[in-house]
Amino acid sequence: MPQALLKGNVAFAEAAIRAGCQAYFGYPITPQTELLEHMSSRMLELGRTFLQAESEVAAINMVYGAAAAGVRVMTSSSSPGISLMQEGFSYIAGSEVPAVIIDVMRGGPGLGNIQPSQADYNQVTKSAGHGDFHPIVLAPATVQEAIDMTVLAFDLAEKYRTLVFVVADGAIGQMMEPATLPPMRSLPSERPAWALTGAEGRERNVVNSLYLGADSLELLNRRLQSKLAEIETNEVRSDALHTDDADLVFVAFGTAARVARTAMQTLRRDGLRVGLFRPITLWPFPAEQLARIAGRTRAFLVVEMNAGQMVHDVRATVGATFPVRFYGRMGGAIPMPEEIEREARLLHDELMTPEDELRSKSPNGHSGS
Amino acid sequence: MPQALLKGNVAFAEAAIRAGCQAYFGYPITPQTELLEHMSSRMLELGRTFLQAESEVAAINMVYGAAAAGVRVMTSSSSPGISLMQEGFSYIAGSEVPAVIIDVMRGGPGLGNIQPSQADYNQVTKSAGHGDFHPIVLAPATVQEAIDMTVLAFDLAEKYRTLVFVVADGAIGQMMEPATLPPMRSLPSERPAWALTGAEGRERNVVNSLYLGADSLELLNRRLQSKLAEIETNEVRSDALHTDDADLVFVAFGTAARVARTAMQTLRRDGLRVGLFRPITLWPFPAEQLARIAGRTRAFLVVEMNAGQMVHDVRATVGATFPVRFYGRMGGAIPMPEEIEREARLLHDELMTPEDELRSKSPNGHSGS
Amino acid sequence: MDTVEVEYNPECEQLVYARPAALTPVHTHYCPGCTHGTAHHLVAEVIDELGIRDRSILVASVGCSVFAYNYFDVDACEAAHGRAPAMATGIKRVNPENVVFTYQGDGDLASIGAAEILHAAARGEQITVIFINNAIYGMTGGQMAPTSLIGQKTTSSPFGRDAALAGQPIRMAEILAALPGTAYSVRRSLHDARHVIQAKKAIKTGFEAQLKGLGFAVVELLSSCPTNWGMTPSESLTWIEEKMMPTYPLGDYRVAEELKTRRRRRAR
Amino acid sequence: MDTVEVEYNPECEQLVYARPAALTPVHTHYCPGCTHGTAHHLVAEVIDELGIRDRSILVASVGCSVFAYNYFDVDACEAAHGRAPAMATGIKRVNPENVVFTYQGDGDLASIGAAEILHAAARGEQITVIFINNAIYGMTGGQMAPTSLIGQKTTSSPFGRDAALAGQPIRMAEILAALPGTAYSVRRSLHDARHVIQAKKAIKTGFEAQLKGLGFAVVELLSSCPTNWGMTPSESLTWIEEKMMPTYPLGDYRVAEELKTRRRRRAR
Amino acid sequence: MESSIIIAGFGGQGVLFAGQLLAYAGMDIGRHVTWIPSYGPEMRGGTANCTVIISDEPIGAPIVSRPSIAVALNQPSFEKYEPLVQEGGLLVVNSSIVSLTSERDDIEVICIPATTIAERAGSTKMLNMAAVGALLARRPVLPLKAIDEALQAHLPESKAHLLESNLTVLRQGYEMAETATVA
Amino acid sequence: MESSIIIAGFGGQGVLFAGQLLAYAGMDIGRHVTWIPSYGPEMRGGTANCTVIISDEPIGAPIVSRPSIAVALNQPSFEKYEPLVQEGGLLVVNSSIVSLTSERDDIEVICIPATTIAERAGSTKMLNMAAVGALLARRPVLPLKAIDEALQAHLPESKAHLLESNLTVLRQGYEMAETATVA
Amino acid sequence: MAKGRVVIDVERCKGCELCREACPPDILALAEQLNSKGYRPVILMDPSHDCTGCALCATVCPDSCITVFRFRTENRGAAHATGVA
Amino acid sequence: MAKGRVVIDVERCKGCELCREACPPDILALAEQLNSKGYRPVILMDPSHDCTGCALCATVCPDSCITVFRFRTENRGAAHATGVA
Ligand SMILES: Cc1ncc(C[n+]2csc(CCOP(=O)(O)OP(=O)(O)O)c2C)c(N)n1
Ligand SMILES: Cc1ncc(C[n+]2csc(CCOP(=O)(O)OP(=O)(O)O)c2C)c(N)n1
C-alpha cells in the first residue's frame, strides 16, 4: 500500500475496518468525531454495522451486545464519554467478551475543553470501571502507530477475550501524517463457540457477569486475574531511544513522547546524553524494561500532559531512592520542546550534585511551568 | 446520646441528617438501599429534600445542581452505580462544589454480586472520573466510625469545596453495632457566596467546569492541584495498633482490618509480635505514617477484599526492597481470621530467612487461598 | 435440577397442558405466587408454538428476573440495569436472523432505562420487549418505581407516593406506542386465567411483529409482587385488578396494520 | 466587552426596541444568522418583562449554546451533556423560590438526555425548558440528531438519514406533552418575524407556568444551523419553513387550563 | 469471653429478629455485640441466617467460620452448620421439622420442637423465641432477664400484642431445654 | 533541514487546506511532514490556524512555539504570530486586509494583497493560494511544481473546475512575491 | 366420572394456591407436609372425580408445576375450548 | 418623512443580513469595510427616509445589534402594533 496523508482519527477508523471490524457503535464527541464520521460512510458502504447511539451509555451496551454475539466490534469516545462507559466496561470485562475502545483524550475535569490531554491515564490503566480488571491499553505516538495498534487491538481482544483500549491525546486524533494502511482482511466466516447466535444444534450459550455466590464470583475473578497475569508476561510493549549511554532518560508516551524526542535531539546536539523511554502498553506497564534502564542511567524525567499520573508507576518501579522528576502540562496544554529542554538542563546540572541532595529536591507533585 | 444498635447503612443516613444534610438524591442498589430508605422517611419528616432519581446518572447530576445551589447534599450507591456517576463526579470536581458520596461496595466486575467487597479502591482513590482530581476518601471500619466519618465528610467537603467519599464494603453497610449518634446540627442560615440563589443585589454567580482555552483550564487545574496538596498535608488519617514492637504488621482497611485485628489478637496470644496499620483516609494515602512503621518492623501483610489494589500504594511507599506480602479474597468473599493467621505464620517463618530470599518469594499478584 | 417424568397412556389420555420445552428444568427463585413465573411460561409457550427456540436470544435485565437466563432454554445474556434494549440492539443489528427479546421490569425499563427503551422504539429496532409492570422495585426490596400508584406505600415512599414530590405513574405502553418505530404496543394483565390467556396472545403477536420485520414490539404485563406489596398471592391478583388496572388500562395502543389483518384472518 | 451607548431624545423619540437587559454585553460565538441568538434575546426579553432576572437560574447544556451562561445576565451553571433537567431538578428542589430554566439543543435533550427530560416531565418538575431543535448536532460539526429529517445528509448520515437504519425523527413536544407532570408543551419556529413574535409569547407562557407552580414546561423552537446545513442564513430560514415544519408541526400539545384562561383574559 | 452465634432457618422463621434480640440484650447489659445478616435479593424459601457475636472486648471480625453456638431451625441449616460448630459448642435444633440427628460427640446438641411449642402458644411464627430460650438454657451467654427486657423494648409495635405469648414461648423453650436430656 | 510553518486567518479563508496542500506536496516528494490544525467548536469569525512541519528526518513535536514561517491572512493572526516568527524567519502578510506593519528587522516580511489577487481571478476564496505562492517565492521549502501537482491531486472534486484559477492565483502570488521589495 | 386429571410437581410447587383459586371444581388442596424447599405443596384431592381437565390451574401456575390430561373417552371437543393450546 | 430610525451596533453585527430581508422598505445594506471580527456589518441606508420604526429587523436579529426609535411627532399608536414591546 502507498503512503497516504491521514488524520489520526480517520486512521483509527480505517485501520479498524481493515482489521475486520464488523460493527461500530458510537456517539459524537470532539476530538474523536472524525472517527465516527468515517465509520458512518465506510461501514455502510461495506455492508457492515454502523449505528450512532443515543448516548455513550447506550453505545457501550450495544458494543456489549454485539461482542456477546461474537463479532469484531468497536466504539470510540473521549474523556467524558469514557466516564459514562465505565459500567459497561466492567460488564464486558466480567463477561469476558472481546471489544476495542478508542479513547481520544481531552482536557478535564468536567466539561473541561477539547484540547489534547493525557489526564485519563489512571482511568484507563487503574480503573476503567468497578471491580478487579484491567483493559490492555495501547498508546500510539504517530498516525502509523495508530493504525498498527488498532489492528493489534482487535487481535489481542480476541486472543484474550478482553477489553483493549487504544488511547491517544487529541493531537494524535487531529494531526495528519503520511502513513500506510494494511490490506483489507476478510471477515471471519464463523462466530466463536461461546457466541450468542441461537442455540441451534448445540448447548445454549450464556453471556453474563452475575455470580450470586461469593465463591463462584471469586472463581471468575481468579480466572480474570490469571488472564491478566498471562497478559503481563506476554504483551508488554515499549520503545527505547538512546537509552544505552544516557545520563538522563525521558519517560513519556503519545504526543508528550514526540515532544520529548525533539527536546532530546536538541539536547544531544548540545552534547547532553539524553534518552527516551516510551511505554507503548500503558497496561501492562513496562516495569521490567524501565527498571533495566534505571540500572544504567542516572535519572528519569517523566513528561506527561496531565498533573502526574504515569509518574507514579515509574516511581513504584524504581523506588523512592532513584531520582525521578516530573514535568507536566494540564488542561489541554501541550508542553513545548523548549520547556522540556529547560527542565532537562536543570536536572542534568543537579545530577552533578550529591544523590541525597538531589533526592530531596525531587518534588512529588507536578512542577509544570 | 445513649448507644443504639444501628445498621451501618442507617447510621450513614442518620449521621448525614444530623450533620445537616439538606438534600439527598439517590437510586436504590444493594447493599446500600437501607440508606436511601432511611432518608426517604426522615428527610421528609424534617421537611428536607429527598428524591429518588430515575438513575444514578440523574442522581449525581441532581447532587451537582443542589451543590451548585450551596446546600449540604449527598448521594449513596454501590459499585455499578458509582461507575455510572463518574462523569458527574468529574463535573463536580471541575466546578469545585462540595458533595458527599457514600459508596457501599459490592463484588464485581459487572453485575457481580451484592456481597461485601473492596474492589473499587482504585476507582475511588485513583480515578473517580476523567481528568486530574481526587476525592477525599474515608474508610470506616465500625458503625461508630461510619457515623463520625459521615459528619467529617460534610465538613471536609465544605472546607475544601471538594468531593468526599465515605467507602465501606457491604458488611459494614449491613452489620449492626452499638453506636452513638451526634446531636442534630442546626442547618446553615445562609448559602455560600458562590452559590446559585438568583443574582439579587450582587454580581451573578456561575458554576461551571468548561474552560475553552488550554491556559484557563490549566489555571483551574493548578488551583485543583494545590488544593489537593493542601489536603495531602492536612487531612491524612490512619490508625496503628501494636505496631511499635511488631515484627509483622497487617495493613488493611474496613472489614478486612477488623478481621486482621482478630487474627492479630490470636497470633499475639501465641506470642507472635504482630501489629495492624489501618489507613482511614484512602486518599490521601497515609504514606508517611506507613513509611515510619516500615522503619521499625520487618514486613507488611496487606489484606484486602480484592485482587490487590491498596497493596500497590503500600509497595510504592516502602519500595521494592521492603517485604510486602498480599492476601486477598475476591468476589464478595470475606477473609476469615484463620486464613490471615495462616498467611501470617508462613510469612513470620520466612522472616527468619535471609532478606533476599524472602524478597524473591514476595509475589506480585494476590496469593489468596 | 430435575423434571418429573409424567407417565400417561396416549391411547386413553390426551395431554392438555405440559410445562413448555423452552423452559429449563431449573426451579425459579421467584417468591410463591409471583407472576413473573406466569409471564415466563407464557413466553416459553409462545417460543415453542412459533418453533423459534433455537433462533431466539434472550436479553435478561437487572431485577427479580435477573436469572431469567437460567430459566429460558435459549441463548441468553444479562444486560446492565436498564440497558437491555441497547444490548438487544447490538445483538439484533449483527444477528438479523435471530429473534431477540428483552425481559424487563418497570424500574429497569421505565426508570433507569428510559432513554434506551425510548430510542429502541424510535429507531424501530426489530426486537420484542416483555415488560413486567409490578409497580415496584422487587429485587431491591420494594422501593417506589415510576409506575408505583399514587398513595402506594413502598420502602422509599413510606408515606405513600405523593404526586407533588414524585410525580404521577408513567404509562409506558402509551408512551412507546407514540414513537415512530413502534409496530406493536399493548398492555395486558396476569391477574386471572382469562387475562393470562389474553396476555399470551399478545406476547405471540409481539414476537410475530419481529418475525415479520415490522419494527419494535412491546408487551406490558401487569404483574404481582406479593412479597413487597405485603399481600398473599391471591390478594395481589385482586390488587392488580382493583388498584392497578384503573391507572393502567389494558388495551392495544399501537398495532401495525399487518398484525391486525393477520389476527382477523385467523379468527375466521 | 462593550455596549454602544445609544443617545436619543425622549422628547421627540420613542424607544421601540433595545437590547434586553437580561443579556450581558458579551458578543456571542454563534455563527452569523444562527437563530440560537434569536432564542436568546427572546428569553432575555421575557425575563425582563416578567422582572425575574434576579430570581432566575439558567442551566446551560452542552451544545452550541454551551456558553449561554456568558450571555444571560443571571445566575447560571453548565450541566453535563443531556443532564440539564436533572441538574435543574437539584437546584429547583432546594431553591423553590428561584425561576429555574434549562436551554438545551436536540442532541442534548432528545438523544443523550432523553431519560432526564422524560422524568423531569413525568415528575412535573417546576422548571422551564427552552428546547432548540435544529435537526442536527451543531457544536460537534453537524452529525445526525434524533431530530434530523429523513434523507437529511449530515456528517454521520452521509447518504442521508435512512429510517430503516436510524429510525424516524422524534417529536419531543408531542411526547413530553403526554407525560403526566407536563403543564405546557408547545412547538414554535424562529424562521420569520411573525413566528419569532409567537415564539416569544410561548416562552413567556412557559415561564408563567413555573411562576404559577403548574408543573413542567417546555417550548420547542425550530431553529437554524446555517453552518452545518451548508446554507446561507436566509436559505436556512426557508429550510425551516419548507422542510422542518412539515415534520414538526407548530402547535400547542399541552396547555394547562390555568394558562389557557389567562391567555384568553389577556386577549380581551 | 466471646461467643459467636449463628441462627439459620427459612426466610419466614424470624431468624434475623432472634439474632437482633440477642444483640440488643447484649448491648443493653453493656457487652460488645455485632449482628450481621446473610443478605440477598428478595426471595422466599431461601434460607436466611445471621451471625451474632457477644464479647467483653471490642469485636474484630463480625463473622466466623466456626461458631460456638448454632441454631438450626430447618433441615438445610442443620446440614450446613452442624459440622461447623466448634468443639464443645452448642447446636440447637428445631426438631419439629428437622429429622436428622448429629453424629458428633464433641458438641452438645439440644433438640426442641420449636415450631410445635410456638404453634401451641398461638403462632408458629414465634418458633424463634423457643429456640432462643433453649439456647440460653444450655449456654448462659446472657441472662434470660436481659432477653425479656430486650423483647419488651424492641418488639415492633405491630407485634406488641404478641409480647406476652412471645415471652411464654421463650420460657417454654428455656424450660424444656433445661430439663431435656442432651443428645 | 526542518521548516515549521503556521498559517492563520479567518475561518473562511482556506487556512487549513493551504496547510494540507503543503503537507501533501511535501509527502509526495518524499519528505517527512505533519499537519495539525487548531480545532474547536464550530464557530464562524473565529480565527483558524494550522501548523505544518516539513523535514528530512522523522518529526517529533507536531507543534512549535516559534515557527520559521508564518502566514497571516488577517489582522488578529498578524498580531498573534508576527512576534513569534524565528529570527531570520519569514512572515507572509495578506496586505488586502492587514493594515499593520512589522517593526522587526530580524525577520523577512512580505506583504501581498492576497484577497485582491484572488478576487481578480474570480473568487476571494482563493486568497490562500496567493499566500502559498508568495511563501514559496521567498522560502523554497518545496518546489512550486510539487504544489501544482498536489493541488491537482488533492483539490476536492467539488472545486475541480476551479483548478486552473487556483493555479493562476498561486503563480501570481509567487511572482508578485519574487519581485516585491521586502519590507 | 372425572373427565381429566392433573399431575403436580410437588418439589417445584411453592404453595401459592393460585391454582386452587383458579380451579372451578375446587379439587386442589395443600398437602400436610412441607417439601424440601419448606413449602406446603398443592395436591389433587379429587374423591368424586370432578376434574374436567380444563387446565386453568396450569394456566395460572407461576411455576409451571402442573401437567394436565383429559380422558379420551368423552367430549374430545373440549380440548380446544381450553384456550391454552 | 421617516417615522423612525435604527441604530446598529456594527461591531456586534455578523452580517447575516436577516434584518435586511425582514425590513419592509429594504433600507438596510452591507457596509463596505469589515468590522474587527472580519464581518461586513449592516448599516442603515435611508436616503428617502422610509424607516417606519417597525422594529422587525431588531426582532429577527440573532445578535440583538439593533436599537429602534420611532419619532413621537406622528402615529404613536403604531408602537403597540409591533408586538415586541
Ligand atoms: C446501575 C444499577 N443500579 C441499581 C441496581 C440495583 N437494582 C437491581 S434490580 C433494581 C430494580 C428492580 O426493579 P424492577 O426493574 O421493577 O424489577 P423487579 O425486581 O420489580 O421485577 C435495582 C434498582 C443495579 N443492579 N445496577
Ligand atoms: C458525554 C458527552 N458526550 C458527547 C459530547 C460532545 N458533544 C458536545 S455538544 C454535542 C451535541 C450538540 O448538539 P445539540 O444538543 O443538538 O446542540 P447544538 O450544538 O445543535 O445547538 C455533543 C455530542 C460531550 N460534550 N459530552
Ligand code: SF4
Ligand atoms: S420480590 Fe416480588 S417481584 Fe420479586 S420474585 Fe418476589 S414477588 Fe416476584
Ligand code: SF4
Ligand atoms: S454551528 Fe450551527 S447551531 Fe452552532 S452556532 Fe453555528 S449555526 Fe448555530
Ligand code: SF4
Ligand atoms: S399455582 Fe403452582 S406453585 Fe402455586 S400452588 Fe398451584 S401448583 Fe403450586
Ligand code: SF4
Ligand atoms: S440581523 Fe442583526 S446581525 Fe444580522 S445583519 Fe441585521 S443587524 Fe446585523
